[in-house]
Amino acid sequence: MTKVKLTRKQRELLARAELQEPQTIYALANMLGRPYRRVYDHVQQLAVMGLVSLKQKKINNRNATLVISNDIYYQRLLRLDDMYAAHLELNA
């Protein structure tokens, strides 16, 4: 993977995105205590660098953008949770 140089704020944002379930930009801004607009800009920059994917989702009838880390380990943990959730559903 190509190394990219991130600012401290971008690194913090990426670390937060990797430690949580996929979150909206709004939720990430709240968690980080930063203005929505700045976090939105950083998310767009991370997406251009290929470090996160963005997924549109309707939450409470409003359009929201989920931020999903592209880190391979993060993706693996997500799949683990998906399999576990499917197992719980099957056994419910």
Next chain:
Amino acid sequence: MSLVAVARKLHGVLQPHGILIGGICGMMHGIERFTRDVDLATDLDAEKVMMLLKNEGIEAETNVGDSFDRLSWVIKGVCDDVEFQILFAKDIGIDLSHGELKLELLIASEEDFITSKCIAGGQQDLHDVAVLMLLKPALKAFIEQQAEQYDCQEKLQAWLYDERLLSRYGN
């Protein structure tokens, strides 16, 4: 709560003396299979672990091994509806200092993971080792050495000829 969230919680309770092993560790190393529980190893003694769990309101019990048992003790419990077990790292060939930090979770190194699986020697364990061997040919010599040391070559070979495994992970 999700499986990974429980793993994070238990990992946090044991810090800096806990390391993830088992299915979650395997998944982090690329072994894609379902797991329903959280396995950890620690270099603490059982009493200390039980005290840490109790402080967090997590119920668990200790099973002490006898002289024929390869395990000194096993702590089993349920945390937020997810079953977990904690083992003494030394019993299963795990060295915390070899651990790799991924997304703030300490996971057993590939080599220690392989050793622990060869020591355990069950079908699922050797399945995981076979997958790693197919995924990472550079580990072949180490895996063969460990399989010989812990006398599990036959089970490993059976998995290495398994058609489903070869179609999924083979070249």
